[in-house]
Amino acid sequence: xLEQFFKLREHGTTVRTEVLAGLTTFLTMSYIIFVNPDILSxxxxxxxxxxxxxCLAAALGSIVMALVANWPIGMAPGMGLNAFFAFTVxxxxxxxxxxxxxxxxxxxxxxxxxxVTGARRWLVEGIPHSLRSAIAAGIGxxxxxxGLKTAGIVVGNExxxxxxxxxTATTTWMxxxxxxxxxxxxxxxxxxxxxxxxxxxTVLAMIMGxxxxxxxxxxxxxxxxxxxxxxxxGALKNGFFQVILVFILVxxxxxxxxxxxxxxxxxxxxxxxxxxxxxxxxxDSTAIIGGSLIGTSSTTAYVESASGVxxxxxxxxxxxxxxxxxxxxxxxxxxxxxxxxxxxxxALIYVACLMMRELADVDWDDITNAASAALxxxxxxxxxxxxxxxxxxxxxxxxxxxxSGKAKEVHPATWLVxxxxxxRFVFYPE
Numbered sequence: 001x002l003e004q005f006f007k008l009r010e011h012g013t014t015v016r017t018e019v020l021a022g023l024t025t026f027l028t029m030s031y032i033i034f035v036n037p038d039i040l041s042x043x044x045x046x047x048x049x050x051x052x053x054x055c056l057a058a059a060l061g062s063i064v065m066a067l068v069a070n071w072p073i074g075m076a077p078g079m080g081l082n083a084f085f086a087f088t089v090x091x092x093x094x095x096x097x098x099x100x101x102x103x104x105x106x107x108x109x110x111x112x113x114x115x116v117t118g119a120r121r122w123l124v125e126g127i128p129h130s131l132r133s134a135i136a137a138g139i140g141x142x143x144x145x146x147g148l149k150t151a152g153i154v155v156g157n158e159x160x161x162x163x164x165x166x167x168t169a170t171t172t173w174m175x176x177x178x179x180x181x182x183x184x185x186x187x188x189x190x191x192x193x194x195x196x197x198x199x200x201x202t203v204l205a206m207i208m209g210x211x212x213x214x215x216x217x218x219x220x221x222x223x224x225x226x227x228x229x230x231x232x233x234g235a236l237k238n239g240f241f242q243v244i245l246v247f248i249l250v251x252x253x254x255x256x257x258x259x260x261x262x263x264x265x266x267x268x269x270x271x272x273x274x275x276x277x278x279x280x281x282x283x284d285s286t287a288i289i290g291g292s293l294i295g296t297s298s299t300t301a302y303v304e305s306a307s308g309v310x311x312x313x314x315x316x317x318x319x320x321x322x323x324x325x326x327x328x329x330x331x332x333x334x335x336x337x338x339x340x341x342x343x344x345x346x347a348l349i350y351v352a353c354l355m356m357r358e359l360a361d362v363d364w365d366d367i368t369n370a371a372s373a374a375l376x377x378x379x380x381x382x383x384x385x386x387x388x389x390x391x392x393x394x395x396x397x398x399x400x401x402x403x404s405g406k407a408k409e410v411h412p413a414t415w416l417v418x419x420x421x422x423x424r425f426v427f428y429p430e
Contacts, residue, residue: 021313022321061287102235126413138380140355147348226295
């Protein structure tokens with residue numbers, strides 16, 4: 001049955017290889033079941049409910065990817081978008097988490113329409129490569145700032161805005177240790193390095209009595225407090241159109257870039273032949289909608305799926321295994337509840353380090369590309385808003401291209417996005 005459905009022989013793989021690949025992918029991305037509840041619970045959402053929603057959304061997305069697209073790609077709530085959800089939309093802009101879930105749902109519907117109509121390709125092809133790289137790097141710096149602040153390494157200061165915290169504080173040095181464990185294990189090519197780092201610091205925190213240990217296994221907590229709690233009417237309030245726009249842009253870039261990158265590694269997109277990218281993107285957008293209904297931020301394809309491809313994964317059976325393992329993770333809620341914020345902070349900082357590599361792909365030789373990309377990347381962490389950073393990047397790109405006589409190089413999609421952000425600043429400045 002598995003052979004017939006997933007066409008294993010056609011892809012040169014076996015059930016054993018696919019299962020091991022699925023386990024590998026799960027180990028490298030399962031840190032999200034600890035990190036996502038920590039981030040979203042800052043909005044007032046119940047941490048246990050978010051834990052369940054995270055596992056269910058990841059399982060739903062991965063299983064849909066397996067059955068619809070037959071690609072070996074795991075899905076889960078995305079890093080960066082969860083920070084935008086929690087710290088910008090709810091924390092800085094003052095909207096409720098229910099309204100933020102409504103915005104995620106609407107963005108998922110629009111993403112689905114863009115995919116079905118083919119407009120997604122037009123949008124992706126029209127965005128300058130340097131800006132796309134800058135957005136990823138800026139989101140990385142944003143995650144790094146959040147991680148450093150959570151760890152107590154960076155603190156507020158009236159004179160200098162930020163300053164170095166007390167690195168001798170117990171939770172701070174434990175977070176620093178966690179970062180070195182993660183980075184060291186990853187350098188040694190150890191699978192699940194981020195997950196291991198989080199668990200080691202959590203166990204150390206239990207031993208030192210700075211977190212409560214109540215067990216490892218139990219029946220899954222209730223998800224009722226977040227399930228179907230999205231506020232669609234509130235999501236359409238003044239100022240929310242830029243939130244939805246940012247969700248769509250990041251979802252489109254993140255999903256498309258990750259899916260194409262991982263699929264090429266698995267040789268699933270041979271030149272000149274049909275591929276299943278459209279179905280994969282359809283699965284991605286469906287997962288976003290499903291995740292918002294359950295109660296979590298946008299679900300997306302995980303670049304960590306490349307580890308499973310490296311282990312031999314070539315079909316949706318790999319993604320199916322990932323989905324099943326996320327369902328199994330529902331039964332470790334006591335352990336998830338015991339993971340302190342300073343244990344997940346190193347994961348944020350390390351993911352930030354990986355994402356900042358995108359700056360290497362910016363066209364630094366063309367000042368119109370370089371300046372707009374730099375403004376975008378800098379503004380995201382320094383304004384504490386992914387939306388503002390993207391707006392700065394698009395608007396400055398269009399202005400610089402125009403004043404330098406290169407307006408014809410600007411794609412209509414870039415003009416459209418820049419215009420929408422200008423309208424936002426003029427009519428909805430708050």
